[in-house]
Amino acid sequence: MTDSVSEYLDRELQCIDLLECAHGLKELDRTVFRLLVTADGPLTVDDVADGIGRDRSTAYRSISRLLDTGFVTQEQRNYESGGYYYVYQVREPDALAADMQRLLNDWYASMGILIQEFEDTFDSAPDDERAPVQRDE
Structure with missing residues (x-):
């Protein structure tokens, strides 16, 4: 899988x-x-x-x-x-294809919303939260 x-x-x-x-x-x-x-x-x-x-x-x-x-x-x-x-x-193949196209469109719309939420969430984080962590080696 x-x-x-x-x-x-x-x-x-x-x-x-x-x-x-x-x-x-x-x-x-x-x-x-x-x-x-x-x-x-x-x-x-x-x-x-x-x-x-x-x-x-x-x-x-x-x-x-x-x-x-x-x-x-x-x-x-x-x-x-x-x-x-x-x-x-x-x-019928055309009915199956239409169902899969609707499923794909729904998934695409959902992913677009999640991507926007991701951007909003991490874009609004203070700069010190987004800065890379430096580690002493």
Whole structure:
């Protein structure tokens, strides 16, 4: 996991890295996302588990994280004999991109406010507080 913005900027990022960068998703979540993107249609949790070679509960946790971020939608399907199950698919790319752009804009605005607060705080400090400390060696 990268620790700072400058480290992120130094990395060669790919578009799939946005899942980690913007939402803190894990490698498994990116794998599930790719599976859902390449699927011919919506998938069940069991389909996802089979596709990633993991157990059902692991697949469900990853799908839940993707649902929480809004990358994936859930749709209920009903059995004719009663009961239901859910299927999952990735939202439209333009909707995902718009959501990430809004998130980035919000983050940028928040960082701008914090930078201004930083400047105001340290610019108003008395000169003797800002002077470097000299140490006897």
